[in-house]
Amino acid sequence: MDRREFLSYTFWGACGLISLPSIIYGRNTYRTKFSYAVNLPYEDAVRLWVPVPENTSYQKLLHMEVKTNASYYELTADRVYNAPILYAEFKGGNENKSLEVIFDVEYTDRSVDMSKLPKNNGNIPDEVAFYLKPTDHVPTDGIVKEYADRITSGKKSQLEKVKAIYDWVVENTFRDPQVQGCGTGDVKSMLETGYFGGKCTDINSLFVALCRASGIPAREVFGIRVRASSLSKGISSVTKDATKAQHCRAEFYLGQWVPADPADVRKLILEERLSIDHPKVRQVREFLFGNWDAHWVAFNSARDFSLEPPLTSGEKVNEFMYPLAEVKGKLIDKYKLTFELSKYTILA
Incomplete structure (x- = not known):
């Protein structure tokens, strides 16, 4: 079978005609620009870790742009899995803590x-x-x-x-x-x-x-x-x-x-x-x-590992699919951080 062939099937089922999706066996290339934005309404000092797209055989991070009023930020990686991390620190005394990062990524279908x-x-x-x-x-x-x-x-x-x-x-x-x-x-x-x-x-x-x-x-x-x-x-x-x-x-x-x-x-x-x-x-x-x-x-692919830099507690994290943040050295709920305080948006 041609591995780049489009496969599409149609069946008659109990409720009539069933159209099945066109499946692509191949490596078509796509490009997406998307942003992660967060506003942190805390007067105390905040530390923030944001997952960054990795470079692989099927994916490449073409560009990353950071806009923030953080006192410090850097691109780092953990010491075991080499998971890319955008790390930022915000000083206390200001409730208007914000960060936006725009990722421009090229990626392909995968077919073996x-x-x-x-x-x-x-x-x-x-x-x-x-x-x-x-x-x-x-x-x-x-x-x-x-x-x-x-x-x-x-x-x-x-x-x-x-x-x-x-x-x-x-x-x-x-x-x-x-x-x-x-x-x-x-x-x-x-x-x-x-x-x-x-x-x-x-x-x-x-x-x-x-x-x-x-x-x-x-x-x-x-x-x-x-x-x-x-x-x-x-x-x-x-x-x-x-x-x-x-x-x-x-x-x-x-x-x-x-x-x-x-x-x-x-x-x-x-x-x-x-x-x-x-x-x-x-x-x-x-x-x-x-x-x-x-x-x-x-x-x-990081699992049960330490962030870089580590959490104040020194504890490991289960996985790193969601942003993580500490306020005064205490980890806040990642779902509140992601779903209530943050937004991922597809730009192009």
Whole structure:
């Protein structure tokens, strides 16, 4: 099959004609300019950390412009994942603390020809083997290992195992709209309680943990939706306001990093009220194992890590998909900061 071919299908269903999305296998290039703006109504001193789009094989930050009355700001990165961070400090005594940053990003669709992947990893580079390690929220032993062994039982190759894990996650989880933000991605808690409902960080962290427990490097990729999805407006309908458009995707490694997104399969099912056997779900489910459509910008894959500079408390943060801020050395709620005091806006 031509990997740049547009695929479009039409089916007759119980309610009549069913039109399925045109799926693009290839690497079309897109460019989006978007802004993050925040007003901090605090008299006390404030420290602010803002996630910045990373440079990858499929994405490039072309330009970044900062407008602020902060006393100090810098572009930095954490010491483990090299996640890019815009850090700012505001002195006390002034309630009018503001920052706006404009990002200009170029990015592509991602498409991997699964038929050309090795069935097993050979020598894994050290920087990739790092993503076999457990973190606080993504353990790989105990109940996680038990589930991974059960799901992959009888599968001989790593490619067979990762596909079995992907299918199990799609079939056994569900999107819970009551979960705040994108969820916490606490994999051990999900498995111990048997409650497999959540949002993208929960569902895709479960996929990542099960892959790692099976000896397959995997990682979450945290970012934000900046366009409508070509697969479904239920997945993303972003055109202007992206304040609540954060999204966590996933990758696994088989000779190269391969995109996957079981969480968006579950979002499609919820938002369009479709059954898991619906032709559109089957098509999108197949596509999101090895492909991403380009409607989203990546920030980082950092998990259970220390910011740079660190929080006053020295504590680690779970993930860095939302801006974070301290007032007088105390971390404020990230959802209040993002959803009430901040705004992400698509500019072009």
